[in-house]
Amino acid sequence: MKIFKYFFGAMLFVSASAFAQDDIKPERKPGHTNQNKFKQLYDEFATPNMFRTGSGAPGPAYYQQQADYKMDIEIDDVNAKLYGNETITYTNNSPDELTYLWVQLDQNMRAKDSKTPLINSSGIGPATSASRATGTYLKDSFDGGFNIEHVKDTNGKDLPHTINRTMMRVELPTPMKTGNKFSFNIKWWYNINDHVNDGGRSGYEYFEENDNRSYVIAQFYPRMAVYNDLEGWQNSQFWGRDEFALPFGNFDVNITVPADHILDGTGNLTNREEVFSKEMMKRYNKAKKSYDKPVMIVTEDEARKTEKTKSNKKKTWKLSAKMVRDFGFATSRKYIYDMMAVKIGDKDVMAVSLYSKEGNPLWEQWSTRTVASTLKSYSRMTFDYPYHKAISVHAQRQGMEYPMICWNYGRPDKDGNYSDRTKYGMISVIIHEVGHNFFPMIVNSDERQWTWMDEGLNTFVQYVAEQDFGEWNPTALSPGHDQYPSRRGPAKNIVRYMGGDQDFIAPIMTKGLNTYQFGSNAYSKPATGLNILRETIMGHDLFDYSFREYSKRWMFKHPTPEDFFRTMEDASAVDLDWFWRGWFYTTDYTDIGIKEVKKFAVTNNPNENGKKLAEQYNIDPNSLVYFIAEGDEGYDDALKSGKAIEDLPTVKEYIMDNFTPEQQKSMKKSPKFFYEVTFDKPGGLVMPLIVEYVYADGTKEKTTYPAQVWRLNDKEVSKAIASDKEIVSITVDPDLETADIDTSNNSWPRETKESDFDKFKNKVKD
Numbered sequence: 001m002k003i004f005k006y007f008f009g010a011m012l013f014v015s016a017s018a019f020a021q022d023d024i025k026p027e028r029k030p031g032h033t034n035q036n037k038f039k040q041l042y043d044e045f046a047t048p049n050m051f052r053t054g055s056g057a058p059g060p061a062y063y064q065q066q067a068d069y070k071m072d073i074e075i076d077d078v079n080a081k082l083y084g085n086e087t088i089t090y091t092n093n094s095p096d097e098l099t100y101l102w103v104q105l106d107q108n109m110r111a112k113d114s115k116t117p118l119i120n121s122s123g124i125g126p127a128t129s130a131s132r133a134t135g136t137y138l139k140d141s142f143d144g145g146f147n148i149e150h151v152k153d154t155n156g157k158d159l160p161h162t163i164n165r166t167m168m169r170v171e172l173p174t175p176m177k178t179g180n181k182f183s184f185n186i187k188w189w190y191n192i193n194d195h196v197n198d199g200g201r202s203g204y205e206y207f208e209e210n211d212n213r214s215y216v217i218a219q220f221y222p223r224m225a226v227y228n229d230l231e232g233w234q235n236s237q238f239w240g241r242d243e244f245a246l247p248f249g250n251f252d253v254n255i256t257v258p259a260d261h262i263l264d265g266t267g268n269l270t271n272r273e274e275v276f277s278k279e280m281m282k283r284y285n286k287a288k289k290s291y292d293k294p295v296m297i298v299t300e301d302e303a304r305k306t307e308k309t310k311s312n313k314k315k316t317w318k319l320s321a322k323m324v325r326d327f328g329f330a331t332s333r334k335y336i337y338d339m340m341a342v343k344i345g346d347k348d349v350m351a352v353s354l355y356s357k358e359g360n361p362l363w364e365q366w367s368t369r370t371v372a373s374t375l376k377s378y379s380r381m382t383f384d385y386p387y388h389k390a391i392s393v394h395a396q397r398q399g400m401e402y403p404m405i406c407w408n409y410g411r412p413d414k415d416g417n418y419s420d421r422t423k424y425g426m427i428s429v430i431i432h433e434v435g436h437n438f439f440p441m442i443v444n445s446d447e448r449q450w451t452w453m454d455e456g457l458n459t460f461v462q463y464v465a466e467q468d469f470g471e472w473n474p475t476a477l478s479p480g481h482d483q484y485p486s487r488r489g490p491a492k493n494i495v496r497y498m499g500g501d502q503d504f505i506a507p508i509m510t511k512g513l514n515t516y517q518f519g520s521n522a523y524s525k526p527a528t529g530l531n532i533l534r535e536t537i538m539g540h541d542l543f544d545y546s547f548r549e550y551s552k553r554w555m556f557k558h559p560t561p562e563d564f565f566r567t568m569e570d571a572s573a574v575d576l577d578w579f580w581r582g583w584f585y586t587t588d589y590t591d592i593g594i595k596e597v598k599k600f601a602v603t604n605n606p607n608e609n610g611k612k613l614a615e616q617y618n619i620d621p622n623s624l625v626y627f628i629a630e631g632d633e634g635y636d637d638a639l640k641s642g643k644a645i646e647d648l649p650t651v652k653e654y655i656m657d658n659f660t661p662e663q664q665k666s667m668k669k670s671p672k673f674f675y676e677v678t679f680d681k682p683g684g685l686v687m688p689l690i691v692e693y694v695y696a697d698g699t700k701e702k703t704t705y706p707a708q709v710w711r712l713n714d715k716e717v718s719k720a721i722a723s724d725k726e727i728v729s730i731t732v733d734p735d736l737e738t739a740d741i742d743t744s745n746n747s748w749p750r751e752t753k754e755s756d757f758d759k760f761k762n763k764v765k766d
């Protein structure tokens with residue numbers, strides 16, 4: 001059965017409110033700024049230019065800088081210090097002349113004079129633990145800043161440099177012109193932090209048993225800042241939250257650690273035969289052909305044995321990486337090591353895990369399999385994973401990403417038992433962090449400014465990958481779960497945040513450092529927005545094509561928010577300005593409901609209102625069709641006559657006079673029930689109006705009115721419905737697709753039962 005819209009040609013509606021909805025003008029108040037939700041996104045967007053086009057693709061003059069590194073790194077395991085020496089070769093591909101370079105010194109966030117603690121508000125509660133009291137009031141703060149020993153040119157001459165907290169300006173002897181390269185050398189050391197107790201994205205975990213450390217090391221070297229067409233130098237300080245903006249380059253890194261350590265990191269291991277034992281090489285060659293399960297390179301038994309003693313010899317691991325924006329590595333004598341191969345396109349990629357016995361039995365079972373599954377899902381949604389490996393490292397309380405390597409939490413208790421929460425938490429964090437290889441390691445957005453561009457996009461694909469993982473690995477799901485229990489992605493999961501206190505919600509387009517509820521703001525909300533676009537507004541085909549197009553356009557490049565917004569429209573022909581505006585630039589929420597349902601009976605006999613209307617327009621009253629609202633004079637009589645619209649004498653006559661017998665036969669509709677449904681929108685967000693009509697015979701019909709149904713009236717909209725079956729109930733957003741924060745107004749007749757939102761509100765009041 002079809003619900004159709006009326007023609008206004010031959011018929012007049014008696015009910016004045018049923019005159020064309022399009023004629024109703026939004027209320028205007030003098031001096032009120034135009035808040036039209038469909039206003040083009042124009043003022044908010046940077047003007048397209050030769051660097052970045054209006055289509056959202058890189059322009060003909062697009063450029064990016066390059067920073068290549070040669071490094072020698074040594075870890076002093078006894079004193080937990082890192083020593084480094086690097087030569088950076090910087091290539092100026094910009095059309096601009098550079099007189100200085102900016103280098104990032106992220107570790108200075110942990111320096112004694114760091115300003116990070118000073119910008120956080122602090123207070124004194126009624127009680128605290130002895131350890132926290134000691135840490136806060138007695139202990140000297142940890143000194144983890146960089147100690148820069150020298151900055152020299154390649155002739156060994158000191159280069160003038162100035163350190164402003166986490167940024168270092170290096171002055172160039174002569175200005176760099178387009179196409180010029182400049183090499184310089186930095187020598188440094190720093191105290192490695194205990195990341196479990198002192199926090200941070202990098203550092204060591206200390207194990208009292210056998211006095212061992214496991215190191216996950218990143219931001220360990222002075223890193224070039226980004227210079228581009230948008231910012232000039234992106235030298236916004238590192239306060240500890242907003243992550244990184246880094247140019248691409250090639251890395252050759254030699255890392256010296258105790259000889260009994262197992263180490264892996266970004267890049268190709270170029271001296272594998274020197275650092276692997278013969279047995280490890282044999283197993284590695286087997287792993288390269290194992291597509292269905294991981295092969296142990298270092299077993300738990302072997303790792304248990306190794307961690308009991310300490311070698312006083314050293315070993316140097318040599319890693320070489322092309323086109324990466326960063327470098328990370330993990331090293332410990334505690335590590336168990338396993339790998340399997342995964343086919344991506346026509347290429348084999350190695351899925352790899354490093355973990356200590358504390359991670360088992362969970363890690364040997366699921367880590368490497370999760371890596372392999374993630375690479376497949378993300379490659380399908382974006383582009384084929386271009387690197388040769390992806391490593392998941394187990395590190396207590398960590399969830400952090402670098403090119404080809406990431407650190408992940410998820411630890412069973414001492415007896416090896418674990419809850420569902422630990423298991424799913426571990427699988428989800430591995431999917432998420434491995435997924436970061438795509439955003440922002442390859443699609444290299446500026447994390448310092450736009451957390452959502454990597455976290456939001458990545459959390460969206462994470463949801464898709466989690467669902468794939470559950471489907472491909474049913475044995476990973478706990479009894480009673482027929483699909484992976486994703487925490488972020490489905491629209492209904494964002495309702496609590498969207499409907500919360502507006503004083504503590506910021507638009508997504510706010511720098512992460514300055515937002516409340518960081519996780520919801522930068523991860524869940526953008527991810528949910530993309531999910532709504534994919535599931536409800538654009539559909540899988542248009543969304544997936546456009547999302548892949550964005551990913552491919554900006555693979556190994558630096559996109560901006562506009563590049564994403566523009567590409568999604570450019571590749572799909574779906575006008576999304578209203579969506580970006582509402583979901584990304586405001587804190588509005590969805591609340592759409594049913595305000596009123598009026599029933600009408602159809603007749604040729606006018607009541608007083610009908611007669612007046614005919615008189616007003618000077619029309620013969622006997623030529624009109626009248627719709628009489630329930631409760632109005634004449635309704636009962638009209639209903640009792642029980643005539644379908646096509647049986648009314650005026651309509652019959654009109655059809656006879658105007659259509660051939662052939663045409664008359666083709667008129668198959670026979671509507672008997674007429675309704676005017678008024679939907680209202682207490683929420684500020686615009687969304688498609690999804691309505692389910694249930695008929696007296698139990699059948700259902702779902703109609704989606706595009707979001708543009710709200711374009712001329714943001715508050716309410718009416719729909720005339722004609723049906724050959726009686727409608728017994730109507731529900732807005734029956735499948736909870738739009739993140740509607742209050743579903744108590746979503747149905748007609750009103751359900752009296754407490755809505756989820758009310759339950760939540762009442763719970764909060766308790």
Ligand SMILES: [Zn+2]
Pocket residue numbers: 432436455458
């Ligand atoms: Zn993340």
